Amino acid sequence: MSGAPLIELRGIRKSYGGQPRDGAPATEVLRGVSLRIHAGEFVAIVGASGSGKSTLMHILGCLDRASEGQYLFDGRDVGGFDADALAWLRREAFGFVFQGYHLVPTESARENVEIPALYAGMPEAARRERSTTLLSRLGMGTRLDHRPRQLSGGQQQRVAIARALMNGGRIVLADEPTGALDSRSGAEVMALLRELAAQGHTVILITHDREIAAQAPRVIEIRDGQIVADSGEPQEPAAAAADAAIPALAGGEASVAAELRDAMRAAWRVMWGNRFRTGLTLLGIVIGVASVIVMLAVGSGSQNQVMAQMETFGSRTMFVAAMSASSRERGAPLRLDDVGVIESVPNVLAVAPYIEDRVVVRRGGIDHNTEGGGATVAFGKVLRWPVTEGAMFDAADERRAAKVAVIGQTVRKRLFADGSDPVGQDILVDKVPFQVVGVLAAKGSSGGEDQDDRVVVPMSAAVARLYGRPYPSWIAVEIRDRDLASETAAAIEARLAEHRRGKDVRIWNQAEAIRVQTATARTMTVMLGLIAAVSLVVGGIGVMNVMLMTVRERTREIGIRVATGARQRDIQRQFMAEAVLVTAVGGGVGVAAGLITAVGLWLADVPVAFSAAACALAFGCAVLTGLVFGFMPARSAARLDPVLALAGE
Structure with missing residues (x-):
């Protein structure tokens, strides 16, 4: 006999059963087979x-291992090969x-x-x-x-x-x-x-x-x-078989990109071949993703609407007012020198005192009862209230108590109903002539009051020409860091208590209210998103169930792929790709459905806020759902016994 055998079996035995967990008696199928093949x-x-x-x-x-004995392939003991090495051998030999x-x-x-x-x-x-x-x-x-x-x-x-x-x-x-x-x-x-x-x-x-x-x-x-x-x-091995020897265990492996491309192609064909079942599986993912997008859009829209209403006078603004010492005793009013005390508090950015009372404005034969206010030049900055026509009065106007005024949109409509330009024209404020130099931007209503029904003049002019008293009705305070609103309010109270020798002021901390409201609205939005995400979890369970059914239906295909050289991770990647493809398609359709629904709500005047981040998050969660819920079926497929898989239907 010439040459070493390519395959040599030495005393190979193979038994099935006999394990305590399966309860079946041991059955010996091969009984000491020895064989050499060149x-x-x-x-x-x-x-x-x-x-x-x-x-x-x-x-x-x-495809199977012997229970006892030795299997030599080209002189190497196959019994010592791990699963990947056996897959390599099947693939190469x-x-x-x-x-x-x-x-x-x-x-x-x-x-x-x-x-x-x-x-x-x-x-x-x-x-x-x-x-x-x-x-x-x-x-x-x-x-x-x-x-x-x-x-x-x-x-x-x-x-x-x-x-x-x-x-x-x-x-x-x-x-x-x-x-x-x-x-x-x-x-x-x-x-x-x-x-x-x-x-x-x-x-x-x-x-x-x-x-x-x-x-x-x-x-x-x-x-x-x-x-x-x-x-x-x-007696002599065939000459033509000289190249039959197998190379060292370092064979090529499939590139991840090529395998993923093949896995996606195969997954798409499986999905298309079972369109009805795939559609039902996708439905759960579509509903989940669309729900997340719609819920987040509505939640964010409602949050933005509330915040916009609350930020009428600035999101970092608080208001200081005097309060009575008791129910029968009138407290001391605010004074202009309180402004300097408030400005000395850390985190205070700007201060705007404001004096107000009802006044009658007149132009020609038109009289209108409105709110008259005296303010400093910081009024527009602190209250986030710009001028849309003309300009705001300046520091020079305030120093000389100039008879100039800016009017709100409601006053403009009443006094200038003829459509004429109010800037540069004179009006009477409580019989005192003032020249209109600007028109304030529209603010709308807040707390049931029309914020645009007002006329504002320099503080010095209001004190000297209208009210005759230097006592601000309230002082608006703009702060730098909204997160420090409560601490800043406490510091203002303490400084004023020391300066005024008593705690006789109250602070409406709008900045803190907005911060709390923002946090609450954000929490509610997250809760809405989590509630909607439950649909994704339900959809993911459906994906896992369908994938488990798919593994059972395709056991023979798994056996075929293993027999042709697929490793366990190749099989796992195949089925993971299918699960991700299902959820990715469902996620894409869900994003489209969610956006269409949100647009419909927007057209119905429901406040919504579109967010690319929310869409990306919902889609990403859908894909993650495929990874999470597809893992167990994919792992189950990868661990199938190749012999049993080939015998499966």
Whole structure:
């Protein structure tokens, strides 16, 4: 005998059952099988059903492990290989041809043939060229894009043979390759196997048909798990098999991008093939994503509306007013020198005293009762109240108690109903002539009062020409940091108490109220978003349920992919990609549905605030849902026993 064997089995035993957890008695299928096969041999292993020949093939093809004994492949002990190394060996050395063809139903003939090369990391162009060449050589050149259901049994078996040769097919393991074929197709397949053997491939044929087995130069008979006859090993290995040795364990691996692309393509076909079920699965994700977007949009819109109303006089503004010492005693009024005390408090940015009372304004024959106010030049800045026409009075006007005024939008409408420009015209304020120099921007109503129904003059003019008293009705205070509003209000109270020798002022802390309201509104918005997110969780559970069903339905496909060299992580990536694709499509449709719904609410005058961040968050949560809820089914698929998977329906 010349040359070391390519495959050597030493005392191989295989038992099933006998584990405490399954309660089944141990059944020994292989009983000390020893066997040597050289590169380039054409060997037929024949035996009746239940003799152990299929189990022997699974061990030879590294789909199963022996319970006892040693398996040497090209001189290396396969028993020490981990799962990835076994996958590498299947990918690089073996090609399987099964009785049931075992083609992936959603893939074309060419794509089925390319599966082993995909896991081997062969570039797409090279894969396509080789698969086309192999199929053409086997008479399938006109059926490249046909799906398995569009092919006859003989044609499907040719595709399976081409797949076995895709990565070189140094060893072709054929399990009852003619069992499901008519006599003509069976003869063609056997002719192909003999041709492969003549070209130097090692062919191991598993069959129960002795006539089929007799066509192989070497026939091994197995009965009751033992080899009972062997026509003998060849004296010289075939010369054409010189390249049958397997390279060192460093074979190429599929690129992540190529595998993901293939996984997404396969996932889309599975989704499209089960459109109704996929649609129902997507519905939960769509509702969840749309709900999150709509809830956040409505919540943010309502929050913004409330904040806009509360910020009529500034979001960082508080107001200081005098209060009575008791119910029967009038407290001391605010004084102008209190302004300087307030300005000395840290975190105070600007101070604007304001004196107010009812006045009658007149222009021509039109009289109007309105609120008259005296203010400093800080009025517009502190209260966030700009002038839309003309200009605000300045410091020079205040120093000389100038008779100038700015009017609100309501006063403008009453006194200048003829549409004339009010800027530069004179009006009477309590019979005192004032020149209108500007018109305040519209503020609307606040607390039931029309904020635009007022006329404002310099503080000095109000004291000297209208009211005759230097006591501000209130003092507006603008602060730097709204988060320090409460501390600033307490400091103002303390300074004024020391300055005025008594606690006789009250502070309306609008800045703190807005801060609290903002935090409350934000919390409510988050709560609305979380409530809507429950729909996403429900949708995710639906995805997991469907993916578990998909794994069960596609166990044979998983077995096929494992037999062609897929590692556990390849299978897991395949099913994770499907789960993510489902949720990503559902997320995209959900975003569109949510935006359309939000637009509809906006057209119905419901306050909404569109947010790209909310859309991205909802979509991201949908994809994350696919990752989380798809993990368990994907892991379950990756851990399937390849032998049981191949036998599954």
